[in-house]
Amino acid sequence: MVAGETVLRIxxxxxxxxxxxxxxxxxxxxxxxxxxxxxxxxPPLLTAGVRVSRCHDxxxxxxxxxxxxGRYGEPRSARAAHARLRGLPVPDDQPSVPGTLFExxxxxxxxxxxxxxxxxxxxxxxxxxxxxxxxxAAESAGALIAAEMGHDGMPWRRxxxxxxxxxxxxxxxxxxxxPARLQALADEVAAAFxxxxxxxxxxxxxxxxxxxxxxxxxxxxxxLKKVDHPAVAPLLAYxxxxxxxxxxxxxxxxQWVRGGRFRxxxxxxxxxxxxxxxxxxxxxxxxxxxxxxxxxxDGWTLVVADAAQLEPRVLAAMAGDAGLARAAGEIDLYAALxxxxxxxxxxxxxxxxxxxxxxxxxxxxxxxxxxRQRFPRAYQFVEDAAKAGEDGRVVRSWLGRTSPPPxxxxxxxxxxxxxxxxxxDRGRFTRNFVVQATAAEWALALMxxxxxxxxxxxxxxxxxxxxxxxxxxxxxxxxxxxxVSAAAAEAxxxxxxxxxxxxxxxxxxxxxYADAK
DNA sequence: TGACCAAGCGCC
DNA sequence: AAAGGGCGCTTGGTCA
Numbered sequence: 001m002v003a004g005e006t007v008l009r010i011x012x013x014x015x016x017x018x019x020x021x022x023x024x025x026x027x028x029x030x031x032x033x034x035x036x037x038x039x040x041x042x043p044p045l046l047t048a049g050v051r052v053s054r055c056h057d058x059x060x061x062x063x064x065x066x067x068x069x070g071r072y073g074e075p076r077s078a079r080a081a082h083a084r085l086r087g088l089p090v091p092d093d094q095p096s097v098p099g100t101l102f103e104x105x106x107x108x109x110x111x112x113x114x115x116x117x118x119x120x121x122x123x124x125x126x127x128x129x130x131x132x133x134x135x136x137a138a139e140s141a142g143a144l145i146a147a148e149m150g151h152d153g154m155p156w157r158r159x160x161x162x163x164x165x166x167x168x169x170x171x172x173x174x175x176x177x178x179p180a181r182l183q184a185l186a187d188e189v190a191a192a193f194x195x196x197x198x199x200x201x202x203x204x205x206x207x208x209x210x211x212x213x214x215x216x217x218x219x220x221x222x223x224l225k226k227v228d229h230p231a232v233a234p235l236l237a238y239x240x241x242x243x244x245x246x247x248x249x250x251x252x253x254x255q256w257v258r259g260g261r262f263r264x265x266x267x268x269x270x271x272x273x274x275x276x277x278x279x280x281x282x283x284x285x286x287x288x289x290x291x292x293x294x295x296x297x298d299g300w301t302l303v304v305a306d307a308a309q310l311e312p313r314v315l316a317a318m319a320g321d322a323g324l325a326r327a328a329g330e331i332d333l334y335a336a337l338x339x340x341x342x343x344x345x346x347x348x349x350x351x352x353x354x355x356x357x358x359x360x361x362x363x364x365x366x367x368x369x370x371x372r373q374r375f376p377r378a379y380q381f382v383e384d385a386a387k388a389g390e391d392g393r394v395v396r397s398w399l400g401r402t403s404p405p406p407x408x409x410x411x412x413x414x415x416x417x418x419x420x421x422x423x424x425d426r427g428r429f430t431r432n433f434v435v436q437a438t439a440a441e442w443a444l445a446l447m448x449x450x451x452x453x454x455x456x457x458x459x460x461x462x463x464x465x466x467x468x469x470x471x472x473x474x475x476x477x478x479x480x481x482x483x484v485s486a487a488a489a490e491a492x493x494x495x496x497x498x499x500x501x502x503x504x505x506x507x508x509x510x511x512x513y514a515d516a517k
Numbered sequence: 518t519g520a521c522c523a524a525g526c527g528c529c
Numbered sequence: 530a531a532a533g534g535g536c537g538c539t540t541g542g543t544c545a
Contacts, residue, residue, distance in 0.1 A: 200540060202524060220525065243526065246539055271536060275529080282537060285527045350532065357533030364532070432534040436529095465529045465535095 020048035027052055034058065034116050036078035036107045038143035038268075046151040053452065057140040058112065060269060061119050064135060067402040068126065070394075082111045085118055126400065134494060135399035138441060139269060141448035145460055146266035146276065153261025154283075154294060154461040155302070155471060161253055161293045169241055172250045179245060185238040192231035199238045247282060248290055256281045260297075266463075273433055274401050274440035275465055284464055294462075294469075294513035301477050304516035305484045305507040307443065307466040309333045312352045314439045317492070317501040318398050319381035323374060328501040340374045341367065355382050356435045358428035382431050389430025390423040397437035398495060403430055438495075439466065442503065445494050450487035455479055469513065477509040 023033070023045055033055040035041040045052070058078035066074050074080070075093045083090045123129050123136070165172070170180030178186065190196045197208045205219045214227055221239065224232050256262055262281065270277025278284055296302045308331070315321075316328035327336035337348035351367035353359060355378070372379040385395045392411065394403045406414075406426060413422040443466055450468065451460060458472030458480055472480050484507050492503045508516050 198541085202541075204541095218524075239525085243539085247527075247537095273535065275535070277536060279537090282527080284529075285537060287527060346530080353532055359532040428534065436534070467529080 020045055020050050023052065024050045030054065032056055034112060036112060036115075038140070038147055042144060042147040043151065046147060051148070052144065054137075055140050055144055056116065056136065057143045058115050058119065060139045060143060061136050062115075063269065064132075064139065064401060065119060065122050067404070068132070068396070068400055069122070070405070072402070072404055078107055078112065078115050081115045081118070082107065085114060128400065131398070132400045134445070135397075135401060135441065138399070138444040138448055139274075141451065142268045142276070142444045145447055145451055145463070146268050149460060149463065150263055150265060152459045152461060152471075153259075153263040154469070155296060156253075156257045156260060156262035157293050157295050158253060158257055158260070160295065161257070161290075162250070164290070164293060165244070165249060169245055169249075182238060182241055182245060185234045185241070188234035189231050189238060192229065192234065197231075199235055200242065205235070244287065244289070247285075248287065252282075262294075271440075272404050273437040274397065274444070275436070276463065283462075288514075291516075292512055292514035296471060296511045299474055300471060301474050301509045301511060302461075302513060302516075303470040303472060303477060303480045303484065303507060303509050304513060305468050305470075305481075305505045306517075307446070307488070308504050308506050310439050310442065310466045310503070311356055311435050313501050313503055314398075314442060315352075315356060315378055315381065315435050317496040317499050318434070318438055319378040321375050321378035321381075324378045325500045330502075331504050341370055355379060356432060358386060358424075358431050382434070385434045386427035386431040389433075390427040392426075395430045395434050397434060397441055399438070399441045401437050401441070403433045403437075442491055442495055445491035446487050449490045449494075450483055453483040453487060481507050481509060 027050070030053050033041075033052050035055065035058065037059045038055060038057045042052070042055075058081065059076055062078065062081045063076040066072060066076055074084075075090055077091070077093050080090045080093065082088075123132050126132050162172070165179075169182060173179045177183075186199050189199050193208045193212060195208075198204050202219050206216050208231070209216050209227070209229065212229055212231075214229055216223060216227070221236060224236060256264065262283070264281035264283030265279045266283065267277040267279050270279070276284070294302070312324075312333055313328045316324040316333075323340075324337075327333050330336040334345050334349045334352070337352070338345040341347035341351060347363070347367055347370075350359075350364060351371045354364040354368055355371055368379070388395050389403075392406045392414070394405050396402050410422055410426065413419060414426075443463075447460065447463060447468060450470075454460070454470065454472070455476055458470055458476050460468060461471045462469035468484075470480050470484075484505050488503045488505045492499065492501065506517075510516050
C-alpha cells in the first residue's frame with residue numbers, strides 16, 4: 001500500500017524511500033496495492049514512469065459498501081471510513097482538486113490497513129461476497145485505467161481540429177468575438193425578424209417569434225423545425241455551430257489538448273449506475289463530427305471496439321430467460337427475435353427497449369404484451385425492478401451496486417396528488433438501473449481484462465460506456481483485436497459464468513476514429 | 518460581483 | 530426511424 005512517503009504491503013513492515021522506486025521494485029510480484037484514493041496516489045507514479053497491475057481503492061469500495069448497507073450519502077473517503085471506525089468526527093468528502101487549497105496529511109499506513117480489514121469483513125458479510133469482490137476489483141481497475149488514460153491521453157490532431165473549425169466557422173476570432181460564419185447566421189436571423197435578436201437568448205427568441213405571429217413554448221430544435229418562418233433555417237444552423245464553437249472550439253482545445261493528446265478527467269463511478277462521468281473536457285460528449293480529429297500517430301493505429309447490443313444481452317444473461325438467451329447467442333439479437341414479433345426486427349427492438357426503459361409510446365404496449373408472453377422471465381425481471389422503484393425500495397446490479405434510495409422530497413411527492421407520476425418516474429429509473437448498471441460492470445470487466453492483455457506499448461486511450469479505443473503500433477493491430485475479443489468472452493464468464501449469451505464486439509483498426517463504423 | 522437555475526443539446 | 534434513462538457543459542438570466 002502507498003500512503004505518502006510510506007510504502008508497504010499487507011503483512012509487511014513499512015518500507016522507506018521514494019514511493020515510485022519502491023513500488024516499481026515490489027510490482028514485480030504483482031501485488032494488489034491498497035490505497036486511500038487512486039486519484040491521489042497513482043498519477044505521481046505514472047509521472048515517474050511506474051504502472052501497477054492491480055489495486056484496491058478504499059474510497060470507491062467504501063462508496064459501494066455504504067450504498068449497499070443503506071448508508072447512501074455518508075462520506076466515503078478512506079479518512080472518513082477510518083474516523084467512523086475510531087468513533088471520531090467524520091470529515092466531509094473533499095472535492096478532489098489536487099494541489100489546491102490544502103493537501104491533507106496522507107493517511108498513515110496503519111489506518112489504511114485498518115480500513116481495508118473493515119471493508120473485507122463487511123464484504124464477507126454480504127449475501128454474495130464473490131460478486132461484490134469482483135465489483136470492487138473492476139471498479140478499482142477502472143480507477144487505474146482512468147488515471148492512465150488521463151496520463152496518456154487520446155491522440156488529438158490540433159491542426160486537423162483547427163482546419164475543421166475554420167471550415168465550419170471561419171478563422172479563429174479574437175477573444176470575445178463570434179466567428180465570421182456564426183456572425184453571418186446571427187445577422188440572417190436578425191434580418192428575418194427585422195430587428196436585432198440574440199440567438200443565444202431563449203427569451204429574446206420566443207419574444208421575436210411571438211412578434212412574428214408564431215407562438216413557441218420552447219426553442220428546441222425539433223420544435224423549431226415545425227415552424228414556417230425565414231428565421232428558422234439560419235437559427236438552426238447557428239445553434240449547431242455555436243455549440244461546436246463554445247463546447248469544442250479553440251478555447252476548449254487550449255485547455256484540454258497538449259502535446260497532441262486530449263487529456264480528459266474521468267470520474268470513475270461518477271454516474272449512480274456506475275457509468276463513468278467526466279469532470280472536465282467533456283470526453284463523453286464529443287460530437288461525432290469531431291471524430292476525424294482523432295488520428296493515430298504515424299506507424300500506429302486505433303483499434304476501435306464497440307459492444308453490440310450490450311444492454312439486451314445483459315438482461316438476457318441476468319434474467320436467465322432461456323428464449324431470450326438463445327437469441328442473445330446470435331450476432332444480431334434483434335434479428336433473432338424477429339420471428340417472435342411477427343417477423344419484424346424493428347418490433348423486437350422496440351419491445352426490448354421499452355421493457356428496459358419503461359417506454360409507453362406508440363406500439364410499445366402491444367409489443368410488451370408479446371414480450372411478456374414469449375420471454376416471461378426477462379419481462380418479469382425488469383417489471384420487478386420497476387415495482388421496487390415505485391414502492392420506494394432500492395435495486396441492485398448483478399454484482400451488487402445499489403441504486404440511490406428515494407429522497408425525502410420524493411416520499412412527500414408520492415403521497416400527494418401527483419404521486420402516481422413520481423412513482424412511475426422512479427419505476428422507470430430503477431427499471432433502467434438494473435440493466436444499465438450491470439452493463440457498466442460488464443464494460444469495466446472487459447476493460448480490466450483487456451488492459452492486462454495488451455502488449456507494450458499499446459494503450460487504452462478512450463472509453464465511452466460500451467466502446468473502447470486502443471492506440472497501438474500497426475503491427476500489433478491483429479494481436480490487440482484478438483485481445484478485445486478474448487476480453488469480451490472473459491468478461492461475460494466473470495460476470496455470468498456459463499451462459500449461452502454472447503457479447504460480440506464490433507472491432508476495427510483505423511487510422512482515424514471517423515473511419516470506424 | 519458571484520452563486521445559482523433553467524434551457525438546450527451533445528454522447529451512450 | 531423512433532422509444533428511455535443517465536450524464537456534462539455553456540449561456541443567459543435572476544437574485545442577493
